[in-house]
Amino acid sequence: MIAFKTLARAFAVAAVACATTVTMAVVPAGAAAATPNAGATVHLRTVPLTIVNKSGRGKMFVFVYGTYNGTSYYVTHPAGTVSTFPDSTSYQAYGLGFGNKKTVTIRVPEMMNTRVYVSYGRKMKFTSAGGVPSTPSGWSRSDPTGAKNPNFRTLFDWFEYSWGPQPAPVPPQLPANATYLNGNQTQVDMFGLPMLFTFVGVDANNNPVTLRGGFKSAKARQRIFAAMKKAGAPWKRLVIGGGNKTPLRVISPYNGISMGVFPSDQFDGYINSVWAKYTGAGAAKTIVAKTTGPSQSFTGAVSGTDLVFTRQGAGGTVTFAKPTTMQAYQAWAPTLSPSGDADLQTGAGELMTMVQATLMRTTMLARNTISACPATTAYYTNAPVNMYAKTIHRYAYQRLAYGFGFDDVCNQGSDQQVFQPSRVILTIQPLNK
Structure with a gap:
């Protein structure tokens, strides 16, 4: 599940084995979107996504996918090359490997319902029945079923956005073919990595803007885990992993109910x-x-x-x-x-x-x-105080976050929107400070 205001919830990921490769042309961000060719090439705008890895971890993998004209694609090369998913119910590992690099750039294409997964140590695993990627679970010990290293044991999180033509009416100060980029860093399902996203573009009056959401503090993750443990039962049971190692994530209460670690009658x-x-x-x-x-x-x-x-x-x-x-x-x-x-x-x-x-x-x-x-x-x-949502908001940038699906009511959500995007930055803050 994801934040409701920005994106529909129906994604996931999987199988590179027989996927059809599609060359995605790199087109300047201000150019008009072209209609996809009838053949193998899809011409779309792209915008640079720079990932700044301050996590203190190496062996980083990034997996980007989304939809265009109803078809799901995933990025297979930092230059913006994409591929369609095979129709497969078998789990496959996906992700571009960047090792110990502190800064990487991927040209992300103009797609809707896009997710950017970041994982450490190993790639994420997905199915793709009907050519549509699945959603990896950080709250099921058996995801994926039968896998030696399931997603559940992987340190990961995601950032999501949609980028496409601005629906009518287009603000008069903007060109008729203006695009919008709207995204958020959601904790509706879980909190795993302290990510800060930055959008660079223009506002409705065509003035330059830089907007942010997520977690800016270098100590955000440490403080969130400490607060959830201090809250006592049943909240501390939502912390997954840890011991002598870095905790993997905090899961939401309803995922805690599904996992059997949170009381089904708590509220x-x-x-x-x-x-x-x-x-x-x-x-x-x-x-x-x-x-x-x-x-x-x-x-x-x-x-x-x-x-x-x-x-x-x-x-x-x-x-x-x-x-x-x-x-x-x-x-x-x-x-x-x-x-x-x-x-x-x-x-x-x-x-x-x-x-x-x-x-x-x-x-x-x-x-x-x-x-x-x-x-x-x-x-x-x-x-009874919702300690999960309260804690996420307390340590989020400007205290704006998605601790539950409709957390954008009264403008409390982390979503941001710019027009004519020129740059996206995703910073992974330190994990252990």
């Missing part, structure tokens, strides 16, 4: 309290929310075991079944009535983000207007 008490508070009649028993695309007003109350939001004026309802702890940490979808109402569908999507965010930040009991953004000091103060 049930807070959910029960929210459902109890908003059962009954009167303003104090009512949740208020306003959505923006288009502007709609909703009021919510618990009916039976469901939290039901009613749209004011136009009618229609959005219903959330009472969640389990796992569903609350993952985010769960509502049902709509009528189901074919496009505006209601849009509003339901926004309500879903607000409901998860106010539960995860434990503000839903204290504040019944869930569309309002309180001061950030209101987050992670009411029991």
Whole structure:
């Protein structure tokens, strides 16, 4: 799972063995995107991705993949050459090896739903059924099944972005063929490496900008692991690996539930309290929310075991079944009535983000207007505190991060966007300081 605002979640990686090689031409970043040829060559813009390895580790591998016109590609050479994936259910190792180099540059092509995996010690292993890469798991001891050195035992993490033509309307100060680059360094599933990404480009007014996200401090990783261990049970159980060695990662609570190291009922008490508070009649028993695309007003109350939001004026309802702890940490979808109402569908999507965010930040009991953004000091103060998200935010650059899927509600996510990108830098901060 990844941060919801920026990318769709349906990737992974695998099998170089019979892949068809595609030469990707290096085109200046300001040039217009060309339509792919009918043959073997795909002409795309590229932009230099410089990886600065301050980790203190050598034997670094980098694996980059994404989609273009619905086809998945992965980068096979630092110059930007790409290949399609084979249709294979067998695990294959992927990654460009850079040994002990402190700085490397890869020309990354204009692709959507792109991931940049960095691993140390060994390459990551992926399948590619239907030509689509799988998602490696840092929370399953058997990923990949039967492998001597599975992904679970590999020190790795990833950075993700999408780069493509700016949808209409294009800001008037930008050229008609302007592109956008939007990305984030997510911890929705896990935190493994302290990465800081930097985007260089222009803003909507065509002014030069440099934007960052992730982790800037050289001590970020050490402090995150120390804080999670200090938090005690069950939070310290989310730390994977360690002992006399460098810990591998901290996994998210819902992955901890799947792995059997985090209690499946940990958040049930807070959910029960929210459902109890908003059962009954009167303003104090009512949740208020306003959505923006288009502007709609909703009021919510618990009916039976469901939290039901009613749209004011136009009618229609959005219903959330009472969640389990796992569903609350993952985010769960509502049902709509009528189901074919496009505006209601849009509003339901926004309500879903607000409901998860106010539960995860434990503000839903204290504040019944869930569309309002309180001061950030209101987050992670009411029991039970989400120590995973709180800790990630505390040590992230500008305290912006993705500790859960809809963490961008009230602009708390780490995503950044520039137009006409000219450079991307990914810095791996020290692991043991």
